Structure formats: C-alpha cells, structure tokens
Amino acid sequence: MSVFFNLISVDDAIGLMKKIAPPMESEVVPLMDACDRVLSGDVVSDIDIPGFDRSWKDGYAVVASDSVSATDAQPTMLTIKGRIQMGSGERLSMKSGEAIYIPTGGQMPLGADAVIMIEHSEEVRDRVLIKRPASVGENVILKNEDFSRGKVVFRGGRRLSPQDIGVLAAVGATSVCVRGKPRVGIISTGIEIVSVDTVPAIGQVRNVNTYLCGAYVQKHGGIAVDYGIVRDDVEAMKNLLCEAASECDLVLISGGSSKDKNDVTAVAMEDVGEIFAHGIALAPGKPTVIGRIGTTPVIGIPGHPAAVVMVLNVVIRHLFAVMVGHSSALAQSRKAVLFENIPSEKGREEYVRIHLNKDGMAVPLFGKSGLLNTIAESDGVIKIPAGCEGLEEGEIVEVMLW
Amino acid sequence: MSVFFNLISVDDAIGLMKKIAPPMESEVVPLMDACDRVLSGDVVSDIDIPGFDRSWKDGYAVVASDSVSATDAQPTMLTIKGRIQMGSGERLSMKSGEAIYIPTGGQMPLGADAVIMIEHSEEVRDRVLIKRPASVGENVILKNEDFSRGKVVFRGGRRLSPQDIGVLAAVGATSVCVRGKPRVGIISTGIEIVSVDTVPAIGQVRNVNTYLCGAYVQKHGGIAVDYGIVRDDVEAMKNLLCEAASECDLVLISGGSSKDKNDVTAVAMEDVGEIFAHGIALAPGKPTVIGRIGTTPVIGIPGHPAAVVMVLNVVIRHLFAVMVGHSSALAQSRKAVLFENIPSEKGREEYVRIHLNKDGMAVPLFGKSGLLNTIAESDGVIKIPAGCEGLEEGEIVEVMLW
Numbered sequence: 075m076s077v078f079f080n081l082i083s084v085d086d087a088i089g090l091m092k093k094i095a096p097p098m099e100s101e102v103v104p105l106m107d108a109c110d111r112v113l114s115g116d117v118v119s120d121i122d123i124p125g126f127d128r129s130w131k132d133g134y135a136v137v138a139s140d141s142v143s144a145t146d147a148q149p150t151m152l153t154i155k156g157r158i159q160m161g162s163g164e165r166l167s168m169k170s171g172e173a174i175y176i177p178t179g180g181q182m183p184l185g186a187d188a189v190i191m192i193e194h195s196e197e198v199r200d201r202v203l204i205k206r207p208a209s210v211g212e213n214v215i216l217k218n219e220d221f222s223r224g225k226v227v228f229r230g231g232r233r234l235s236p237q238d239i240g241v242l243a244a245v246g247a248t249s250v251c252v253r254g255k256p257r258v259g260i261i262s263t264g265i266e267i268v269s270v271d272t273v274p275a276i277g278q279v280r281n282v283n284t285y286l287c288g289a290y291v292q293k294h295g296g297i298a299v300d301y302g303i304v305r306d307d308v309e310a311m312k313n314l315l316c317e318a319a320s321e322c323d324l325v326l327i328s329g330g331s332s333k334d335k336n337d338v339t340a341v342a343m344e345d346v347g348e349i350f351a352h353g354i355a356l357a358p359g360k361p362t363v364i365g366r367i368g369t370t371p372v373i374g375i376p377g378h379p380a381a382v383v384m385v386l387n388v389v390i391r392h393l394f395a396v397m398v399g400h401s402s403a404l405a406q407s408r409k410a411v412l413f414e415n416i417p418s419e420k421g422r423e424e425y426v427r428i429h430l431n432k433d434g435m436a437v438p439l440f441g442k443s444g445l446l447n448t449i450a451e452s453d454g455v456i457k458i459p460a461g462c463e464g465l466e467e468g469e470i471v472e473v474m475l476w
Numbered sequence: 477m478s479v480f481f482n483l484i485s486v487d488d489a490i491g492l493m494k495k496i497a498p499p500m501e502s503e504v505v506p507l508m509d510a511c512d513r514v515l516s517g518d519v520v521s522d523i524d525i526p527g528f529d530r531s532w533k534d535g536y537a538v539v540a541s542d543s544v545s546a547t548d549a550q551p552t553m554l555t556i557k558g559r560i561q562m563g564s565g566e567r568l569s570m571k572s573g574e575a576i577y578i579p580t581g582g583q584m585p586l587g588a589d590a591v592i593m594i595e596h597s598e599e600v601r602d603r604v605l606i607k608r609p610a611s612v613g614e615n616v617i618l619k620n621e622d623f624s625r626g627k628v629v630f631r632g633g634r635r636l637s638p639q640d641i642g643v644l645a646a647v648g649a650t651s652v653c654v655r656g657k658p659r660v661g662i663i664s665t666g667i668e669i670v671s672v673d674t675v676p677a678i679g680q681v682r683n684v685n686t687y688l689c690g691a692y693v694q695k696h697g698g699i700a701v702d703y704g705i706v707r708d709d710v711e712a713m714k715n716l717l718c719e720a721a722s723e724c725d726l727v728l729i730s731g732g733s734s735k736d737k738n739d740v741t742a743v744a745m746e747d748v749g750e751i752f753a754h755g756i757a758l759a760p761g762k763p764t765v766i767g768r769i770g771t772t773p774v775i776g777i778p779g780h781p782a783a784v785v786m787v788l789n790v791v792i793r794h795l796f797a798v799m800v801g802h803s804s805a806l807a808q809s810r811k812a813v814l815f816e817n818i819p820s821e822k823g824r825e826e827y828v829r830i831h832l833n834k835d836g837m838a839v840p841l842f843g844k845s846g847l848l849n850t851i852a853e854s855d856g857v858i859k860i861p862a863g864c865e866g867l868e869e870g871e872i873v874e875v876m877l878w
C-alpha cells in the first residue's frame with residue numbers, strides 16, 4: 075500500500091458508491107410505523123374507492139336539471155323525500171321535483187345526479203328552497219373514481235408521507251412491505267481519541283465522529299451500531315472491522331485514513347477486504363478510503379468532523395440512497411441567491427459550505443473549515459464545477475442541504 | 477349549541493393555537509438519541525476547544541518567517557527537529573531554521589507559528605524542502621478558537637442536526653435536556669367508519685384518519701396514541717375524550733364536527749370542556765372545532781382526509797410548534813414558479829393545494845379535493861391573500877410543504 079494515493083473525482087466516488095451499495099431486503103411493518111419508509115413493491119387496492127356514489131358536501135341530493143334557474147331571488151322549491159343516514163347500506167331513490175338531505179360521505183340516492191350545498195339551500199317544513207343551480211355530478215364522487223380494486227395505488231420505491239399512510243389505510247394495507255433499515259457499524263480510530271465522558275488531556279480530543287455519524291445514520295433512516303474507539307493498532311482494527319462487517323450492512327470508520335504512517339484504516343481494510351479507491355478530490359475529505367469486506371461496503375473517512383460532514387453528505391448519501399431504495403430522500407436541495415462572490419482560483423471542482431441566512435440567501439463559509447462552530451453553522455454545500463472561475467454575488471445557486 | 481357556526485380567519489385560528497398550546501416539559505435524553513430534538517435550555521462547553529494549539533493539516537510545523545521566499549524552484553531547506561506523535565501530551569519545541577513533522581490534530585510545537593502542508597514539502601533524509609510560503613497561523617487552530625470553557629455553545633430552542641450532535645459530543649454533553657415529545661390522542665368518529673382490516677360495506681368507509689393523523693404526529697416528533705373509533709354517540713365520546721385528555725398533551729378528533737345533526741364532537745366537547753371556536757375560513761376544513769379539556773387542547777377536524785391534511789398543516793402545525801418549542805421545524809416552505817394561472821373569484825383568502833412537478837414548478841391541483849389520490853399527489857399548499865384576484869403563471873409563489 076503506497077503511503078500516497080491517487081485521487082478520484084467526486085463523480086467517480088459517487089458512481090463507486092452506487093455500484094457497491096447493497097440494496098436492503100424487504101421487511102413487513104405495521105402501517106402505523108411506515109411513515110418515511112420506502113415501499114419495496116407496488117401496493118394495489120383491495121376495494122373500489124369509493125365503493126358507491128357519494129356526496130362530497132353536506133346538502134341536498136337533487137336532479138341537476140331541476141336547479142337550472144335557481145337563484146337567491148328566485149329559488150327552486152323541491153319536496154324533501156327523505157334523509158340519508160350515514161353508514162346505512164340502504165339506497166334511497168327519488169325523482170325530479172324531489173330532494174333528499176345528504177351528509178358528506180353519504181350514499182347518493184337513485185335518481186339524483188348532483189348535490190346542492192346546504193349553504194345554498196333553506197329548509198321550509200317538508201320542502202327545501204334551492205338557491206343555486208348545480209351541474210350534473212357536482213359535489214359527487216362516483217364509485218371507483220378514486221381507486222379501483224386490483225389497481226396499483228403506489229409503486230415500489232415511493233417514500234411514504236403521512237398522506238400516503240392515509241391512502242394505504244383506505245385500501246386496506248394494515249401492513250406494508252418496505253425496505254429494511256440499514257444497520258451501520260461505526261468505528262472511530264486515532265490514538266488521540268477519548269470517549270465523550272472523559273475530559274481530554276493536552277493532545278487528546280473527544281470522540282465526536284461516532285455521534286456525528288450515528289445521528290446522520292439515524293436521521294436518514296438507518297440504525298447506528300457503535301463499535302467504539304480503536305487505538306492506532308492494525309490487528310485490533312482488523313478484528314473489529316471483520317466483526318462489524320459481518321453484523322452490519324455498511325461500516326463507517328472515521329480517522330486513520332490519511333497519509334500519516336500511523337494511520338491504520340487502509341492497511342487493515344486491505345488485509346481483510348479490498349480497496350477500490352483511496353483519495354477523493356474533495357476538500358475537506360480528501361483521504362477517504364472506499365472498500366468492501368465480503369459484500370459489506372466499508373468507508374474510511376478522515377477524522378476531522380468537517381471532513382466527516384462533507385463526505386457523508388456529498389458521497390455517502392448516494393450509497394445510502396441505493397440501500398434504502400429512494401434517491402430524492404437523501405438529496406434535498408434548494409435554490410438560493412448567493413450573498414457574496416466566491417472566487418475559485420483553481421479551475422477544478424470545489425465544494426463550498428453554505429449558511430442560509432434568515433433571508434434565505436446563501437452565505438459562503440470561508441473561515442477555517444477545521445472549526446467545529448462552522449460545521450454547526452453550515453446548512454449545506456454548493457458545487458463549483460471544474461473550469462468555473464468562481465460565482466458572483468446575486469447568482470442563483472443550488473444548495474445541497476445537509 | 478347552535479347547529480350553525482361563525483367562521484374565524486385562518487390567522488385567528490393560528491393565534492388561538494399558539495395561545496392554547498401547552499409547551500412540553502423538558503426531559504433528559506442520551507446524546508445519541510437527541511437528533512431532531514429541540515434543546516430546552518442553553519448548553520455550555522465544559523472545556524476549551526481546542527485545548528491546545530493544533531495543526532489542521534498533515535505537514536511541517538515551521539516558523540512562518542523562514543518560508544517567505546519558498547517556491548517550487550527555490551525551496552527553503554529546514555532541519556527536521558522531530559516528529560509529533562498523535563495523542564502525546566509532550567510539547568516539542570523548535571526555532572528558526574527547524575521544522576517538525578505534525579499530523580492533522582497534532583499539538584503545535586513551541587516556537588512554531590504555521591504549518592506547511594505535506595503536499596508542499598519534500599523530505600530529504602533529516603531535512604525538509606519547503607516549497608510554499610506560509611503566513612503566521614496558517615493551518616493552525618489556536619487553543620480556544622472554537623469554543624471556550626463555560627461559554628454557551630447552543631441556545632435553548634435549537635433543533636439538533638447531526639452536526640450539532642457532533643459539536644455536543646465535543647463539549648462533553650453525554651446527555652442533553654430537550655423538550656418532551658407530545659403525546660397526541662387520536663379519536664376517529666362517524667357511524668360510517670370501520671377499521672382498516674374490515675372490508676367496508678356500501679355506505680361505510682375505512683378509518684383513514686387515525687393513520688393519517690398518527691403518521692403526521694410521528695413525523696413531527698410526537699407520539700401517537702390511538703383511541704379507536706367512536707360511533708355517533710355523545711356519551712361514548714365524552715368518556716373517551718376525558719380519558720384521552722387526561723392521558724395526552726393534545727387530542728385530535730376527526731369527524732363529527734360538521735353541521736349535521738348527528739355530529740357529536742362539538743356537543744361532547746362543550747359538555748366536558750370549553751369551545752373557543754367552531755368554524756375556520758379554510759376549505760376544505762371549515763367545520764373545525766377548537767377547544768380544551770382542562771389544559772389539554774382538543775381539536776375536532778372534519779372527517780374528510782383532504783380536510784384533515786389541510787387543517788393539520790395550515791393550523792395545527794402552529795400548535796405543535798409551540799408544544800415542541802421550535803417554529804421553523806414545522807413550517808418548511810419553498811419558493812417555486814407557478815405552472816398555470818390560479819383564478820380567485822372570491823376576493824377572500826384561499827388555500828390551494830400544489831403538486832411540485834419534476835422541474836420544481838408549482839402545479840395547482842384544481843380537481844375534486846374529495847379524492848384521496850389528489851391528497852397523495854399534493855406536496856403542499858399556497859395561500860392566496862384576501863383581496864388578491866388570483867395568481868398568474870410564472871409568478872414566484874411560496875409553497876408551504878406538507
């Protein structure tokens with residue numbers, strides 16, 4: 075293993091992510107637990123919805139042609155033939171000159187073809203004054219108009235919103251098949267790393283990355299499994315890597331991936347698995363190692379939290395998207411107006427961290443990227459393409475949100 | 477109780493929500509479970525970060541003034557005085573003419589004031605060639621520069637991102653005080669409602685709303701508690717309402733809130749609690765009842781799922797925001813270009829549901845709002861202010877996302 079490495083482009087790193095990502099198996103979950111999960115197959119309706127012609131307003135079922143000349147000044151008078159009871163299977167019938175009171179959701183009587191809203195009517199003993207004309211079908215939802223029995227309601231790959239959960243309840247899906255949640259093993263390495271409940275001595279830092287990676291994994295629908303801290307010891311790293319790779323769907327290692335001779339990540343990965351790339355043209359985040367043990371992807375990320383945030387969001391999100399079966403869930407972006415010029419001297423692709431200010435403008439964060447407080451302040455990142463000589467204040471930019 | 481009701485404006489309904497919302501008590505959660513939770517108080521750092529002057533790059537600690545004339549063609553040669561070991565508390569020292577190898581995160585030697593990146597150096601036996609000048613402080617993070625011991629890191633009211641969780645790990649917050657998750661009781665009412673595992677007979681519909689409300693509550697950080705279906709029975713509703721109000725922080729009832737004589741929600745609410753408003757100038761969603769039992773807000777929403785989606789997102793989200801202590805978490809919006817004209821004849825405030833198409837344009841959904849499939853298709857809603865005569869194709873609109 076060379077101490078120095080060859081850089082691959084961010085696009086190539088993303089391509090590699092998509093190639094090595096193992097899609098999650100399906101699992102069945104109760105409908106009430108399925109919000110934000112991704113359907114693993116199509117769902118069909120078990121019934122017609124509605125199962126009968128129903129009113130969409132409280133009012134009077136009428137024959138539309140009876141109402142053509144109805145106005146406030148000259149209402150049409152109809153005889154009230156009856157009242158629809160909610161939930162009753164009985165179907166009333168009526169004819170021209172008659173009206174039947176119908177609540178929202180009630181079954182349309184035979185003979186009626188429209189509903190006049192109660193606001194446009196006035197009941198007078200056993201008659202009703204109709205004050206607006208109705209067109210055929212007005213305020214009525216026809217049997218079958220919404221969903222048909224046996225027809226697909228949602229396609230596999232859809233991420234379920236609360237509204238979708240409501241629709242699935244309507245079609246009788248008490249449980250649904252969704253992609254499993256990826257188990258993501260998290261290892262932190264570095265001889266200087268101490269646990270969060272320890273006060274670090276001079277030269278030491280707390281284990282920020284296990285928490286940062288764990289929260290990211292949870293936020294994006296995975297299960298974080300903490301494998302603790304490995305000192306700079308290749309054998310310990312190899313053992314832990316094998317354990318984590320066999321128990322998880324993905325392993326993230328933070329630290330130990332750079333060119334320093336004591337960095338053990340790449341050495342251990344090469345020994346117990348395979349390495350596909352070492353180095354991405356991304357700053358911060360350059361000395362990233364991408365590999366696999368068996369079928370489990372293993373990503374070694376440089377140890378600085380700023381690099382971890384960048385690599386997780388710019389690269390690893392694509393791996394996650396394939397695993398959970400949904401692309402847009404993990405790539406939310408927002409157009410914003412650039413607050414100030416971004417010079418780009420180098421002519422090569424760059425990623426610049428952005429803070430969205432209270433006016434929604436994109437403020438580039440130029441300060442020291444090594445500071446934690448710029449990490450907490452940043453809301454996302456913009457890409458400056460290769461060959462671009464920078465961006466100007468006032469330009470519309472696409473901010474990939476963290 | 478009048479069968480008819482007076483409408484209040486959406487703004488008044490939102491004001492009422494903010495007034496009756498009980499802020500949640502604090503609870504302590506482990507840091508790893510705190511992502512997306514809202515801090516209930518300020519967090520201060522227990523240490524200086526960094527606790528020592530550290531390098532932010534792999535490279536050589538130097539005296540900046542030694543490097544002023546260094547170039548690729550005419551590098552400056554310095555004597556390697558030693559190598560910094562990660563995690564070592566020992567502080568090396570050096571002087572002009574010397575350099576010390578330092579890895580990212582290593583403690584700066586006494587006497588050095590900058591770090592030359594390894595890419596801009598070349599080691600030759602016990603010497604190193606420096607090929608770029610460094611300014612004082614370059615690639616160095618000073619003790620204290622990030623956070624100071626005893627100083628506030630995050631203010632109460634902040635919703636924690638994965639990056640924030642990382643920062644909290646750095647400042648030793650192994651657990652954090654956050655706002656509790658609201659327990660939200662959900663009651664579905666209507667004589668026509670049957671459970672989701674039942675095939676509805678003619679005139680019946682499945683209990684969509686318990687799932688829709690439950691998923692909404694979960695998505696927005698609450699705990700959904702299902703109190704089942706109440707038939708149109710005032711006594712049963714009163715008993716269940718009292719039970720739910722005593723066990724929960726908020727109760728949502730769907731159905732039974734309209735003007736139909738069999739609708740029991742308002743009658744039961746008035747008997748066991750108080751009603752502040754009955755009717756909102758919002759379509760669909762007009763016959764909403766807003767009240768309270770003891771200190772627990774109770775909202776009766778009309779039974780059609782389209783109304784439930786509208787009332788939850790336009791009105792109840794504000795109540796939720798006060799309860800969980802964070803406003804922007806629940807009011808995400810996005811600017812979009814309007815795909816086609818929206819006529820507004822009425823001159824009064826209107827809410828129009830929007831689908832964001834694949835180009836990100838806002839397509840108004842004009843179809844029957846009673847259809848479930850338009851609910852699943854909609855991504856949010858836009859507000860057309862009172863007095864506005866409609867919106868034109870190509871205008872920029874603000875879409876409140878579901």
